[in-house]
Amino acid sequence: MLILTCPCCGVTGEETEFHGGGEAHLKRFGPGSSEGEFHDYLFSKVNPKGVHLERWRHNNGCGKWFHAARDTVTMEIYGTYPAQTTEPPQDIRDAITAKRPGWSWREFA
Amino acid sequence: MSNMVSALNGASAKGFVEVRDMGLQGMITLRGDLNAAKLKKAARAVGGADMPEQGHISLGDTGGAAWMSPDELLVLVPYTEVDARLSEIAKAMGDDHHLAVNVSDARCMFGVSGDDALVREALAKLMPVDLSARAFQPGQFRRSRMAQVPAALWMQAEGEARIVCFRSVAQYVFDLLKGATSPGSEVRYLAR
Numbered sequence: 494m495l496i497l498t499c500p501c502c503g504v505t506g507e508e509t510e511f512h513g514g515g516e517a518h519l520k521r522f523g524p525g526s527s528e529g530e531f532h533d534y535l536f537s538k539v540n541p542k543g544v545h546l547e548r549w550r551h552n553n554g555c556g557k558w559f560h561a562a563r564d565t566v567t568m569e570i571y572g573t574y575p576a577q578t579t580e581p582p583q584d585i586r587d588a589i590t591a592k593r594p595g596w597s598w599r600e601f602a
Numbered sequence: 603m604s605n606m607v608s609a610l611n612g613a614s615a616k617g618f619v620e621v622r623d624m625g626l627q628g629m630i631t632l633r634g635d636l637n638a639a640k641l642k643k644a645a646r647a648v649g650g651a652d653m654p655e656q657g658h659i660s661l662g663d664t665g666g667a668a669w670m671s672p673d674e675l676l677v678l679v680p681y682t683e684v685d686a687r688l689s690e691i692a693k694a695m696g697d698d699h700h701l702a703v704n705v706s707d708a709r710c711m712f713g714v715s716g717d718d719a720l721v722r723e724a725l726a727k728l729m730p731v732d733l734s735a736r737a738f739q740p741g742q743f744r745r746s747r748m749a750q751v752p753a754a755l756w757m758q759a760e761g762e763a764r765i766v767c768f769r770s771v772a773q774y775v776f777d778l779l780k781g782a783t784s785p786g787s788e789v790r791y792l793a794r
């Protein structure tokens with residue numbers, strides 16, 4: 494059971510109040526991109542053991558999208574942060590580093 | 603003129619606490635910049651209550667306003683006054699970006715009343731929310747789910763809860779509440 498805090502409305506709820514929205518910080522490759530880039534954008538998602546950055550939606554609540562950094566092994570939530578960003582903020586990175594020194598996820602560390 | 607009735611037309615059930623359809627309730631969804639002075643003023647005038655804080659509801663004599671999300675309020679007004687209140691909002695907001703819609707007939711309101719702790723226990727069976735008197739106090743407003751459907755909840759007073767859900771699931775929610783309050787099913791966790 495994951496306990497998430499929505500950064501939009503401040504509610505702390507358990508995961509059935511939310512809905513997972515897949516991998517975070519995707520960069521869109523649309524018209525003009527190569528077939529390989531478009532394929533990877535659609536299908537090549539990471540499924541790490543450990544630190545993972547995801548999008549979530551507070552669907553049984555305020556209805557807003559946000560980001561969450563969590564651990565797929567320990568199920569702990571390192572933190573949640575607004576959807577309006579293309580990378581995890583420093584305080585989230587610090588929270589992850591405190592538990593998992595040397596972590597990396599895609600291009601972030 | 604057709605005879606307007608709420609989803610369950612005032613149905614009620616008496617278990618260890620009482621569940622009832624609250625009848626026709628005027629509800630207006632008001633979306634926009636909740637920090638804008640104009641919107642605050644319109645919400646106060648129409649709902650007849652202060653602007654609610656995040657996660658709260660403020661109630662006046664005939665209505666109120668609930669904080670739904672960072673850009674949405676649910677304004678409660680008497681059912682027969684909705685159209686007049688919508689005109690007031692339109693006039694007050696002018697060309698400023700906003701959305702105000704009559705959702706009265708798209709929603710349903712229930713009341714659960716009785717011993718405060720037993721009311722909380724009944725609702726806690728259905729919602730993943732800490733409903734202890736310490737954690738959830740009158741004035742707080744919580745959107746969550748009730749079993750499989752979205753629902754919003756507040757305590758109108760001690761021993762008096764209000765639930766708003768979609769009209770399309772009114773019977774489902776009523777049946778849930780009826781089951782959760784059936785005599786003999788008290789959990790006695792919050793109630794001693």
Ligand SMILES: [Zn+2]
Nearest residue numbers: 499502551555
């Ligand atoms: Zn939220």
